[in-house]
Amino acid sequence: MRRVWTFPADRAALIDEAYLSAREKILFDGDYRRYFSAMFEGEKQRYIDRLVLDDELARIHADVLMLHGRDDPGFPPDSLTLALSRSLPHADVALLAHCSHSIAYEQPSKFLLLANAFFGGEPGSH
Structure with a gap:
């Protein structure tokens, strides 16, 4: 800690x-x-x-996409993003390989592909 x-x-x-x-x-x-x-x-x-915030999170019914670097030693996905996602009824989690803490910086192509798909945009349209 x-x-x-x-x-x-x-x-x-x-x-x-x-x-x-x-x-x-x-x-x-x-x-x-x-x-x-x-x-x-x-x-x-x-x-x-x-x-x-477990009770509050359980009331969120919007789709949620959570991205986490699979190789993040300072903030491991098991105890953070994966644990948090279990409290969100409509959460999807993507663990990015060969990535630690700065997803958009370390894996920009994967980040944009997932974000564009989630928000309904076409990859490369922005």
Whole structure:
């Protein structure tokens, strides 16, 4: 739980080299550290406790598409997206292979294909 909503102390604290390369510019440029730390200050468990919404989720009857990187070590799909999807009556889950946390960045073609199909658009029409 310590890695969730906690600003990384340095390069070694991030998930892996590919993730580090993609996120490093955002994390260490400018004043992002102060912004991020203020957004998630204090005890982290309180954010988790506030997310317990099983009754509310069960009342959602809209179609839902949830995308998750199958290889996300920091946020494993089994304990997050798959668990959450069981509370949503009309949820579909797509686990993307060879993908960790940043789906749209790591697998843009798969992301767009799934999003366009879900929202009824033609692939490449935007």
